[in-house]
Amino acid sequence: MPLDRHERGLGTLRISVTDRCNLRCVYCMPEDNYVWLDDASILSVDELARIAKAFVAQGVREVRLTGGEPLLRPDLEAIVRRLSQLGVDLALTTNGVLFGPRARALREAGLSRVTISLDTLDPERARKLSKTTRLGDVLASLDAAREAGFTGTKLNTVVMRGRNDDELANIVDLARSKGAEARFIEYMDVGGATRWEMSDVVPMAEIVARVGQAFGGATAASAPRGSAPAQRYRTGDGATFGVIASTTQPFCGTCDRARITADGVLFTCLYAERGVDLRGPLRAGASAEALGERIAQTWRARADRGAEERLNAPERRALVPVTRLRADPHREMHTRGG
Numbered sequence: 001m002p003l004d005r006h007e008r009g010l011g012t013l014r015i016s017v018t019d020r021c022n023l024r025c026v027y028c029m030p031e032d033n034y035v036w037l038d039d040a041s042i043l044s045v046d047e048l049a050r051i052a053k054a055f056v057a058q059g060v061r062e063v064r065l066t067g068g069e070p071l072l073r074p075d076l077e078a079i080v081r082r083l084s085q086l087g088v089d090l091a092l093t094t095n096g097v098l099f100g101p102r103a104r105a106l107r108e109a110g111l112s113r114v115t116i117s118l119d120t121l122d123p124e125r126a127r128k129l130s131k132t133t134r135l136g137d138v139l140a141s142l143d144a145a146r147e148a149g150f151t152g153t154k155l156n157t158v159v160m161r162g163r164n165d166d167e168l169a170n171i172v173d174l175a176r177s178k179g180a181e182a183r184f185i186e187y188m189d190v191g192g193a194t195r196w197e198m199s200d201v202v203p204m205a206e207i208v209a210r211v212g213q214a215f216g217g218a219t220a221a222s223a224p225r226g227s228a229p230a231q232r233y234r235t236g237d238g239a240t241f242g243v244i245a246s247t248t249q250p251f252c253g254t255c256d257r258a259r260i261t262a263d264g265v266l267f268t269c270l271y272a273e274r275g276v277d278l279r280g281p282l283r284a285g286a287s288a289e290a291l292g293e294r295i296a297q298t299w300r301a302r303a304d305r306g307a308e309e310r311l312n313a314p315e316r317r318a319l320v321p322v323t324r325l326r327a328d329p330h331r332e333m334h335t336r337g338g
Contacts, residue, residue, distance in 0.1 A: 001058065001059030002058060002059070002295075002296040002299045002300050003299075003300065004268075004299055004300060004301070004302035004303065004304075005300075005301070005302060005303040006253070006302075006303065006305070008253075008254065008255060008256055008302075009059060009256055010055070010058055010059050010060060010256060010258060010295075010299045011059065011060060011061055011062065011227055011256035011257075012060065012061075012062045012063075012064070012227070012256050012257040012258070013052065013055045013060045013062070013063045013064070013257070013258050013259075013260065014063075014064045014066050014257055014258070014259045014260070014337050014338070015048060015051075015052065015063060015064070015065055015066065015259075015260045015337065016066050016067055016068060016070075016259070016260065016261050016262045016335065016336065016337030017043075017048065017065055017066070017067060017068075017070045017073045017076065017079060017262055018042070018067045018068040018069070018070060018072050018073050018262050019036055019037045019067070019068045019261070019262050019263075019329065019332070019334055019335040020036065020067070020068045020069065020072050021067060021068040021069045021072070021095070021334055022069050022072060022095070022097055022098070022132075023069070023095050023097070023130040023131060023132050024130065024131040025119070025129060025130045025158070026128075026129055026130075026160075026163075026195065027158050027160065027187055027188075027193055027196075028192050028193065028333050028334055028338075029192060029332075029333075029334055030193075030194055030195050031194060031322060034326075034329070034332070035325075035326050035329045036329065037261070037262060037263045037329060037335065038263070041262075041263035041264075041279065042262050042263055043262060043263065043264050043279065043282075045075055045078045045079050045082055046082075047264070047279070047282055047283075048079055048082070048083070049079075049082040049083060049086075050282060050288070050291070051260060051264065051278055051282065051291065052083050052086060052088075053086060053288065054288055054291040054292045054295055055258065055295060056086045056087075056088060057288065057292050058292055058295050058296055058299070060088065060258075061088055061089060062088060062089045062091070063083055063086070063088045063089070063090050063091070064090075064091045064092065064093060065079065065080070065083075065090070065091070065092045065093070066092075066093045066337035066338055067093075067094075067262075067334065067337065068262070068334050068335075068337075069094065069095050069097070069098070070092060070093070070094060071094055071097070071098035071099055071102065072098070076102070076106070077102070077105050077106060077109045078109075080092075080106055080109040080110055080111050081109040081110055083110070084109065084110025084111070084112075085110075089112050089113070090110060090111055090112045090113075091111070091112055091113040091114065091115065092106065092111055092113070092114045092115070093114075093115045093116075093117070093156070093338065094114065094115070094116055094117070094141075095116070095117045095130075095138065096116040096117065096118065096137065096138035096139075096141035096142075097132065097134045097137050097138055097141075098137075099114070099116065099141040099144065099145070100137060100140045100141045100143075100144035101144075103141065103144040103145055103147070103148040103150070104144075104147075104148040106148070107148040107149050107150060111150075113150060113151075113152050113153065113154075114145050114150050114153055114154075115153070115154040115155075115156055115183070116138065116141055116142060116145065116153065116154070116155055116156065116180075117138075117155075117156045117157075117158075118138055118139075118155050118156070118157060118171065118174075119157050119158055119164055120135075120163075120164045120167060121135075121139075121167060121170055121171065121174065122135075122167070123135050123136075125163070125164060128163075129160075129163060129164065142155070142174075142178040142180060143178065145178075145180075146178060146179050151179070152181075153178070153179065153180040153181070154180060154181055154182075154183050154242075155171065155174070155175040155178075155180045155181065155182050155183060156183045156185060157171050157182065157183065157184050157185065158185045158186075158187055159184050159185065159186065159187065159202045159207060160187050160200050160201075160202070161199065161200050161201065161202050162200070163200075165202045165207075165210075168184065168207060168210050168211050168214070169210070169211060169214035169215065171184075172211060172214075172215065172235070172239050172241050173239075175239075175241070176239045181240050181241060181242065182241040182242070183230055183241070183242045183243070183244060184204075184207050184211075184241065184242070184243045184244070185243075185244045185246075186201055186202065186203065186204060186207075186243075186244065186245050186246060186247040186248060187200055187201045187202070187247065188246050188247050188270075188307075189247065189310060189316065189317075189318060189319050190270050190271065190319060190333045190336075191270075191271075191319055191320045191325060191331035191332050191333055191336070192320075192325065192331075192332045192333035192334060193318060193319065193333065194318050194320075194321070194322050194325070195318065196317070196318045196319070197317075198316055201247050201248065203245065203247070203248040203249075204231070204243045204245035204248060204249055205248075207243050208233055208243060211233070211235060211241060212233075212235065212236070214235075215235035215236055215237050215239060216235060216236025216237050217235065217236040218233045218234065218235050218236070218241075219233060219234055220232070220233055221233060221234060221240075225251075225254075226254065227254045227255065227256040227257075229244045229246070229251060230242030230243060230244045231243050231244075231245065246307050247307070247310075247311075248311070250305075250307030250308045250310075250311055251307075252304070252305040252306065252307050252308045253305075255269075255304075258295075258299065259336050259337050260278065260337075261275070261330060261335050261336060261337065262335070263279055264277065264278045264279025264280075264282060265277055265278070265279070265330055266278050266295065266298055267330075267336055268298065268299065268302045268304050269302075269304035269305075269306040270306060270307075270333070270336060270338075271304070271306025271307065271309070271310065271319065272304055272306065274330075275330060276294070276298045278291065278294065278295075281294060
């Protein structure tokens with residue numbers, strides 16, 4: 001396993017299988033119009049499998065499929081089937097709208113785990129936060145996940161002050177009733193969050209205090225979280241939940257994640273200015289060894305501590321203006337895969 005300049009190993013790969021999404025969440029895609037990746041540039045099932053195999057050869061043991069919304073790929077089951085042969089922990093992050101009818105097929109194809117995004121339990125808020133009227137389908141996807149045999153399911157909620165921060169206890173209760181675990185995510189100032197303001201962020205300490213107040217206290221899990229992004233807590237009545245505090249308490253020091261966009265660009269940080277092209281060498285016939293060496297070299301040169309640098313910024317505003325995002329859609333959160 002290669003180590004970067006801060007002695008962090010490469011352990012996790014996040015693969016965005018599409019930059020398209022069927023929602024327009026205010027924290028990720030708040031604009032009316034977007035520039036999309038060219039269809040001809042999108043990696044095929046075979047190309048995704050070859051790249052993933054090269055990462056596994058470099059020590060990756062966990063692969064997560066993201067988007068955009070990965071269920072927009074009609075061949076997602078084929079992707080899962082190929083990647084499941086690599087012997088990794090294979091997970092999926094989805095907004096849940098399309099997941100229910102395909103849950104069993106994805107499980108049978110070899111998907112290990114699923115994380116479902118749910119930012120509110122209120123239909124009117126869902127229309128405002130994500131421009132969707134299909135909250136019922138998202139809720140049904142939790143039952144579908146359990147019925148298909150998935151365990152360890154996570155329920156991701158991006159917490160925004162004045163938008164949904166009064167629903168934390170209800171989301172913990174819902175997750176518990178569905179055999180899942182709530183994960184609260186601080187609103188992040190990554191590319192695509194063009195309307196981000198620090199005043200909209202609910203920090204981890206406040207999230208934990210609010211949940212604890214509702215459930216008889218909350219204490220941090222005794223087990224170290226290692227390279228996992230979430231700090232886990234247990235409430236006084238036995239529920240568990242996690243908080244991903246990338247904005248106020250970055251975990252750059254233990255970050256082991258690489259990201260591949262749907263068109264084959266490697267990024268080593270959500271905040272990185274630029275990435276490394278893998279599609280070009282792949283389509284030019286590069287061997288598995290050559291791809292692996294390109295990946296290893298990129299990781300060894302990695303010095304990213306993007307969230308920590310943002311924390312120390314003298315004036316913290318939206319990261320990338322809309323004009324730059326349209327000139328380079330690779331800066332978008334939904335392109336990099338979160």
